[in-house]
Amino acid sequence: MTNQxxxxxxxxxxxxxxxxxxxxxFSVMKIINLAHGSLLVFAGYLLxxxxxxxxxxxxxGLLIVIPVMMLIGWALQAFLLEKSARGGELLPILTTFGxxxxxxxxLFEHFGANTRSLAPYIGDLSWESWELFSGxxxxxxxxxxxxxxxxxxxxxxxxxxxxxxxxxxxxTAHDPDTAGIVGINPKRASAIATALAMSTxxxxxxxxxxxxxxxxxxxxxxxxxxxxxxxxxxVGSLWGTLxxxxxxxFAQTIGxxxxxxxxxxxxHILFIIILLIRLILAKGGVGHRLKFALxxxx
Amino acid sequence: xxxHTTSDGLLANGIVKHFGSVSVLKNVDFSMKTDEAxxxxxxxxxxxxxxxxALAGAFxxxxxxxxxxxxxxxxxxxxxxxxxxxxxxxxxxxxxxxMTVFENVLVASSYGVDSTKESAYQFALDAIQLSGxxxxxxxxxxxxxxxxxxxxxxxxxxxxxxxxLLLDEIAGGLTEAESIQLVDTIKELRRRGIGILWIEHIVHxxxxxxxxxxxxxxxxxxxxxxxKTVLSDPQVVxxxxxxxxx
Numbered sequence: 001m002t003n004q005x006x007x008x009x010x011x012x013x014x015x016x017x018x019x020x021x022x023x024x025x026f027s028v029m030k031i032i033n034l035a036h037g038s039l040l041v042f043a044g045y046l047l048x049x050x051x052x053x054x055x056x057x058x059x060x061g062l063l064i065v066i067p068v069m070m071l072i073g074w075a076l077q078a079f080l081l082e083k084s085a086r087g088g089e090l091l092p093i094l095t096t097f098g099x100x101x102x103x104x105x106x107l108f109e110h111f112g113a114n115t116r117s118l119a120p121y122i123g124d125l126s127w128e129s130w131e132l133f134s135g136x137x138x139x140x141x142x143x144x145x146x147x148x149x150x151x152x153x154x155x156x157x158x159x160x161x162x163x164x165x166x167x168x169x170x171x172t173a174h175d176p177d178t179a180g181i182v183g184i185n186p187k188r189a190s191a192i193a194t195a196l197a198m199s200t201x202x203x204x205x206x207x208x209x210x211x212x213x214x215x216x217x218x219x220x221x222x223x224x225x226x227x228x229x230x231x232x233x234x235v236g237s238l239w240g241t242l243x244x245x246x247x248x249x250f251a252q253t254i255g256x257x258x259x260x261x262x263x264x265x266x267x268h269i270l271f272i273i274i275l276l277i278r279l280i281l282a283k284g285g286v287g288h289r290l291k292f293a294l295x296x297x298x
Numbered sequence: 299x300x301x302h303t304t305s306d307g308l309l310a311n312g313i314v315k316h317f318g319s320v321s322v323l324k325n326v327d328f329s330m331k332t333d334e335a336x337x338x339x340x341x342x343x344x345x346x347x348x349x350x351x352a353l354a355g356a357f358x359x360x361x362x363x364x365x366x367x368x369x370x371x372x373x374x375x376x377x378x379x380x381x382x383x384x385x386x387x388x389x390x391x392x393x394x395x396x397m398t399v400f401e402n403v404l405v406a407s408s409y410g411v412d413s414t415k416e417s418a419y420q421f422a423l424d425a426i427q428l429s430g431x432x433x434x435x436x437x438x439x440x441x442x443x444x445x446x447x448x449x450x451x452x453x454x455x456x457x458x459x460x461x462x463l464l465l466d467e468i469a470g471g472l473t474e475a476e477s478i479q480l481v482d483t484i485k486e487l488r489r490r491g492i493g494i495l496w497i498e499h500i501v502h503x504x505x506x507x508x509x510x511x512x513x514x515x516x517x518x519x520x521x522x523x524x525x526k527t528v529l530s531d532p533q534v535v536x537x538x539x540x541x542x543x544x
Contacts, residue, residue, distance in 0.1 A: 164405075167408070171394045171397070174394045177356070180376040181354060182405060182455070185377045236396075
């Protein structure tokens with residue numbers, strides 16, 4: 001039992017980490033990035049590519065992949081999302097859905113159907129563990145992933161709250177036109193925010209690769225876990241994302257205990273229950289209730 | 299034929315703006331000096347707010363040009379014009395939600411004229427004091443009443459250290475006593491040498507500050523000059539009260 005609780009918390013850390021970027025874009029820019037999972041897998045492939053062909057450790061590879069993903073984020077916002085966001089709330093969802101398909105198929109075309117993993121490139125760390133107390137072991141990578149999630153979420157929270165750039169991004173997220181009037185360049189602020197979100201996606205790609213295997217179409221499940229963690233934790237709170245990730249992992253663990261096939265189902269059922277409760281608690285029309293349930297409006 | 303004259307101050311030459319098939323600004327020429335307080339009146343739909351938005355850079359013009367202290371700013375964005383010293387307020391206040399009053403003002407002071415990290419806090423504090431918002435500085439902007447929202451709109455604009463402040467019906471919806479408080483603040487801005495361009499329907503409030511009055515109707519300036527002269531102009535009276543029955 002204790003072991004399962006500890007493992008659920010560690011798995012929650014992974015969910016929180018992969019949800020960071022999605023939650024950040026969702027809460028700050030009100031964009032549900034359906035390409036999040038595919039971009040995460042893309043970052044994983046980049047790290048694998050440098051490790052396989054240039055013998056660069058995935059940890060060192062992050063020094064290259066983080067800036068690359070930030071550049072991609074900047075370009076995505078400047079050339080795609082900024083324009084589509086002006087066309088209403090649905091358009092960015094469709095745009096990122098299409099983008100996910102494009103990324104997945106390009107990855108498939110280039111890397112094929114074989115699964116890849118970053119575990120072979122991190123040495124003994126991939127299997128090493130600590131013995132917490134007699135008979136209870138925790139994998140080192142899982143602990144590092146949980147720590148990474150806490151550090152990244154905390155840093156983002158502090159950055160948004162305490163820095164001029166963070167305030168600039170929050171103001172732009174609330175009202176880009178008014179932000180422009182008080183001297184902020186809203187396009188630049190949004191592009192920086194997307195670049196930041198993509199930097200966390202790079203780290204998530206590393207986490208995905210060192211925990212297990214991935215292929216071109218692994219983005220879908222990752223997106224689903226990240227989305228569920230974000231919604232369960234409540235959009236708008238980055239710490240909520242950490243809690244959401246851990247609660248999701250607990251629900252999956254309980255599901256697995258009830259039935260061996262119930263791991264994923266447990267998480268989905270909890271997600272739907274929380275969504276339904278929020279729908280019932282919300283006031284107003286169907287559209288507003290749905291937005292409230294998803295956390296788009298308060 | 300469009301004239302291309304430039305001079306110190308804020309200047310618009312032959313500006314034209316269409317929204318779809320509707321002409322909202324029809325070849326408007328406008329100018330004001332840095333130390334002037336200019337009021338704009340006119341019936342609804344006259345193009346007053348559109349003129350303000352055009353000067354502040356909220357959209358691109360169909361025709362014409364805008365100059366700020368001899369520098370053409372026609373193609374500059376709202377944020378670039380703000381950093382050059384032109385800032386506007388909204389008719390319906392638009393505070394940044396999820397932020398305190400101080401944070402709202404600090405955001406603006408960080409991107410204003412000659413702002414540095416150190417000076418931004420001081421500019422924000424000054425703007426909050428000048429607008430009389432010290433008592434609510436740490437409150438969430440969403441929770442403010444109308445007067446405080448209007449004050450915040452003003453404080454946020456002031457924090458950018460403007461040379462020209464464009465006010466859009468900032469006294470609208472306020473009580474007489476509240477309007478007087480607001481007028482005192484705007485008079486103080488005049489003393490500090492900030493150029494004021496103020497759209498207001500409550501004319502007696504406007505005239506406490508404006509030394510020059512412009513009347514607009516159907517996208518054109520129909521009168522411009524001393525407030526008393528403008529208000530007694532037959533064209534202005536007709537625009538406000540409608541034409542007689544023929």
